[in-house]
Amino acid sequence: MSASGQADLVIVANRLPVDRVPEAEGGGWRPSPGGLVSALEPVLRANDGAWIGWPGDTEEELEPFVENDMSLVPVHLTAQEVEEFYEGFSNGTLWPLYHDVVAKPRFHREWWDSYVTVNRRFAAKAADVAAKDATVWVHDYQLQLVPQMLRELRPDLRIGFYLHIPFPPGELFQQLPWRRQILEGLLGADVVGFQLPGGAQNFIRLVRQRVGHKTHRDLVYLPDDRTVRAAAYPISIDAAGYEKLARSDAVDERAAEIREALGNPSKLFLGVDRLDYTKGIIARLRAFGELVADGELDVEDAIFVQVATPSRERVEQYILIREEIEQLVGRVNGDLGRIGRPAISYLHTSYPREEMAALYRAADVMVVTPYRDGMNLVAKEYVACRYDDDGALVLSEFAGAANELRQAWLVNPYDINGLKQTLLDASRSTAKERTRRMRAMRKTVVENDVNAWAASFLEELSQVRESHGKPLRPARGS
Numbered sequence: 001m002s003a004s005g006q007a008d009l010v011i012v013a014n015r016l017p018v019d020r021v022p023e024a025e026g027g028g029w030r031p032s033p034g035g036l037v038s039a040l041e042p043v044l045r046a047n048d049g050a051w052i053g054w055p056g057d058t059e060e061e062l063e064p065f066v067e068n069d070m071s072l073v074p075v076h077l078t079a080q081e082v083e084e085f086y087e088g089f090s091n092g093t094l095w096p097l098y099h100d101v102v103a104k105p106r107f108h109r110e111w112w113d114s115y116v117t118v119n120r121r122f123a124a125k126a127a128d129v130a131a132k133d134a135t136v137w138v139h140d141y142q143l144q145l146v147p148q149m150l151r152e153l154r155p156d157l158r159i160g161f162y163l164h165i166p167f168p169p170g171e172l173f174q175q176l177p178w179r180r181q182i183l184e185g186l187l188g189a190d191v192v193g194f195q196l197p198g199g200a201q202n203f204i205r206l207v208r209q210r211v212g213h214k215t216h217r218d219l220v221y222l223p224d225d226r227t228v229r230a231a232a233y234p235i236s237i238d239a240a241g242y243e244k245l246a247r248s249d250a251v252d253e254r255a256a257e258i259r260e261a262l263g264n265p266s267k268l269f270l271g272v273d274r275l276d277y278t279k280g281i282i283a284r285l286r287a288f289g290e291l292v293a294d295g296e297l298d299v300e301d302a303i304f305v306q307v308a309t310p311s312r313e314r315v316e317q318y319i320l321i322r323e324e325i326e327q328l329v330g331r332v333n334g335d336l337g338r339i340g341r342p343a344i345s346y347l348h349t350s351y352p353r354e355e356m357a358a359l360y361r362a363a364d365v366m367v368v369t370p371y372r373d374g375m376n377l378v379a380k381e382y383v384a385c386r387y388d389d390d391g392a393l394v395l396s397e398f399a400g401a402a403n404e405l406r407q408a409w410l411v412n413p414y415d416i417n418g419l420k421q422t423l424l425d426a427s428r429s430t431a432k433e434r435t436r437r438m439r440a441m442r443k444t445v446v447e448n449d450v451n452a453w454a455a456s457f458l459e460e461l462s463q464v465r466e467s468h469g470k471p472l473r474p475a476r477g478s
């Protein structure tokens, strides 16, 4: 960021990469939850850019500040906006709608009004912070109107948008009363990025049908001579960073300590998720509990460690799923546990990266079973940490990561018997089989890391603007 306070690369996301710690808990800052932040932090550092986002509370309005060498520009939300824009429209309407309606989306006009107001505030802030001809990269479903609003304010900018969650098929998207405004909002970007080709195709089809623009493969031709590219750029992680951490003595010792504290089971199953109803936590715990009840697994010898990071705790669906998970854990442990040997070790908390790496190193079977997930970076983190080419990954077909991690034990989380069998297959696999699969997955994750992801998106963005006004050719292979 320059002395003028303007930046050539501006990241705009709902959250800042750090979250305010309440004064009652000691104050200061801690890393924000979720994969988006961990993916983008290295990009911001590499480009000396600025990051615009919400600091996670509604206390006083903060001035721009530097934390951990990152230039951060806070956007203030009122308590009512947190309720209507964040918990309401973003997480009570869009989140379930975009995740295959796993929970019922709620449509409220006042939530929409708040979404528009807050998106306008983010766009105005980005217009202030971006230097002339800068690149602004807007992220995720909370900010889908920002590209168009920002383009109106600053036509000189190069604007990219990336959706971290799935983009649904037309049959679902069309339920949204504000579907046209969302599509037009996104079309303010030069490049609209999705996790999977299917999401990009859903978007292009909807733009043609609902907004009436001409499209050809991955391109949309707008009446003002602008061309928008909509394509897939599957997100990834800092694979080398995770591997380095996993190789450290501290993580190695901690992994051994964790196994020891759990009674050195011969099979340690692990789940790590934000506590969200899309993640399929109930399905996997039920499958595991049944395997113990059936006598296929023994609590003297096997344990399931489930880390569930607190998330969106005031949204009704999240309150309900937490109750359901905790009841299930209580029931399974009450029915099947023995003294000092619970079947499930449930941890409702978040851990720093070091502890996560140690858990990944300690786990024999990593269980990732979302009903729908944009990518799921936990699956990739597990693979990155298994430099020993060991460990089994059980992965839902409905996670974006399944497109790349084909050698995982793939499952349909709706099929509990299939899930049970897959957990057994993975846990009883030979070392040779695990090595074969893990080696192939590690190659994928190492070659396609977060730097490659960001570089390919930003490269595409620079090309679109260079040919501004001239018709573009569709990307090869699209």
Ligand code: F6P
Binding pocket: 014, 015, 033, 034, 035, 036, 037, 140, 141, 164, 165, 311, 312
């Ligand atoms: O990638 C999905 C996402 O919703 C991000 O946009 C977000 O930062 C993360 O998950 C965590 O969710 P929240 O910001 O609602 O805590």
